[in-house]
Amino acid sequence: MAEILFIAHRIPFPPDRGDKIRSHHILRRLAALAPVHVACFADNPADLAHEPALAAMAASHCLVARSRPLPLAGLAALGQGRPVSLTAFADARLRAYVAHIVATRPIAAIYVFSGQMGQYVPPAFAGRVVIDLVDVDSLKFGAYAAAATGPRRWLYAREERLLRAEEARLVARADRTLLVSPEEQALLGPRLPAGLAGKVGAIGNGIDTTLYDPDRVTPAAALAEQPGPALIFTGQMDYPPNVAAVVRGARRIMPAIRAVHPEATFEIVGRQPAAAVRALDGINGCRVRGAVDDIRPWLRGADLALVPLEIARGIQNKVLEAMAMALPVVASTGAATGIPVRPGEELAVADSDAAMIAATLALLADRAAARAMGLAARRCVVATHGWDAVLAPLAATLGLAGGEGLPDAA
Known part of the structure; x- marks a missing residue:
């Protein structure tokens, strides 16, 4: 049976904040479709305490404590000419795990949650790649730059420019790029090189309306x-x-x-x-x-x-x-x-x-x-906005064949 690799910038447990709520429910749906291997970060000891819940859902996992201070990541990014957002989430252990899983497991699809994790998709991977940007991060930094002054304005403007280029790279690399709403999709389209906007779609956020009653x-x-x-x-x-x-x-x-x-x-x-x-x-x-x-x-x-x-x-x-x-x-x-x-x-x-x-x-x-x-x-x-309805298109987005599993990698 074909398997899935899920790469996220933050452990999808517990589902108690915006990004974790979305990533948690997507991971649950993926795990119902096929065995899923998970590579992600923990922000703090509280995140690490939820590793058993991750292990119970995943076929295998790599959870890395993210410890690099943001100022150090910023200095490294300046020296490398890369966005701070990518440098802050760069880790050799996670990269090694991804390479190992792709080499040793029948991974037919990689689902990347959040743009800063697109750096982990192996260049030679021939299966299906879905990148969930969630929203257009480059625009957020553009808004920060417009509201800032002095060095912060320059740093935010730099991040906006470099992230915009990274977003275009990811859309070109992926088979499908997702955003959280048609409105976000419409914002990204004009920022892409010609011919790429058609590779972008939207899957929204949901809510457990039985729990929230x-x-x-x-x-x-x-x-x-x-x-x-x-x-x-x-x-x-x-x-x-x-x-x-x-x-x-x-x-x-x-x-x-x-x-x-x-x-x-x-x-x-x-x-x-x-x-x-x-x-x-x-x-x-x-x-x-x-x-x-x-x-x-x-x-x-x-x-x-x-x-x-x-x-x-x-x-x-x-x-x-x-x-x-x-x-x-x-x-x-x-x-x-x-x-x-x-x-x-x-x-x-x-x-x-x-x-x-x-x-x-x-x-x-x-x-x-x-x-x-x-x-x-x-x-x-x-x-x-019930999760079942919201995530109904996910199987097709991943290229499921007949609802019985992922197709062989193309």
């Missing part, structure tokens, strides 16, 4: 006891776009909300809050909760999800999770991209501070409308 969850006690409305933002809180979003919410949006609702709070829930996030605790009703064991009770106990992201790539899992929990959401256009909503019905879309404030106050003033929006949001997510 408000009827199965009790509100977090800290929110159930609160006298005023609770607005919530969830996510990895050392990720720069998330940091910028909550700073914006705390300093530019919450003062206007508290002028009408003095006891309103802005609940910032997510692991590893950066210093700029921790500094918000106690300001304008902000409460920095940090990591929690289960995000669902916090979503269940909140009155509204406020997602004022100014830089957003791909489909935002935080928005899908809030919608699945029947929570009304006020989100920027970028944060809502890739989710088939009717603005004003399943989700409120607003971009300027004034529009965010107006949409939030309107929903807080009309609880019946807020509840109706939340219920419509859940119906939308259940209908369009």
Whole structure:
């Protein structure tokens, strides 16, 4: 039986952040199709603790602790003329494992999760290669460059330029390149050399709508006891776009909300809050909760999800999770991209501070409308973003023959 090699920049366990949620469900689906060998990194000891779960799903695996500090990776990248993103994920042990698996196992397809891992595809591999970029990383660094000054602006612009070239190389190398939404696909197409855009497709993000069900969850006690409305933002809180979003919410949006609702709070829930996030605790009703064991009770106990992201790539899992929990959401256009909503019905879309404030106050003033929006949001997510439906095209993308296994390598 033909086998699959799955290469990812981060161990797909536990599925508790955006990239891990996607990679976890893709790996589960691949393992149901054929034996899968997994090469990936661990960011920290907590990641390493999940190695037994990885071993239980994979036919074999190589999990490497990524220990190179980013400044050292940056210096190496400058010396090599490569993107920092690639240098930070370069490792001889992982490369040796990939070479060994390809040489000794009947690998018919390689699935690469995240563009920085495309460097591990052996040049001579003749089987099918699928590269899941998820989103257009080069554009993200272009946005960083536009917002930065001084040396950071130069570094971000360099990363944007080199990653754009790497993305074009990967599309040319792969049989199929995937992005998380048709919108991301449309952004990448014009950035590629002529003739390559037709090799790009989209497979979206999904959500476990049985797990994320408000009827199965009790509100977090800290929110159930609160006298005023609770607005919530969830996510990895050392990720720069998330940091910028909550700073914006705390300093530019919450003062206007508290002028009408003095006891309103802005609940910032997510692991590893950066210093700029921790500094918000106690300001304008902000409460920095940090990591929690289960995000669902916090979503269940909140009155509204406020997602004022100014830089957003791909489909935002935080928005899908809030919608699945029947929570009304006020989100920027970028944060809502890739989710088939009717603005004003399943989700409120607003971009300027004034529009965010107006949409939030309107929903807080009309609880019946807020509840109706939340219920419509859940119906939308259940209908369009269950993982079974989202990943249905995966077998064909991998070139499955008759649903019985991968074909022989071409």
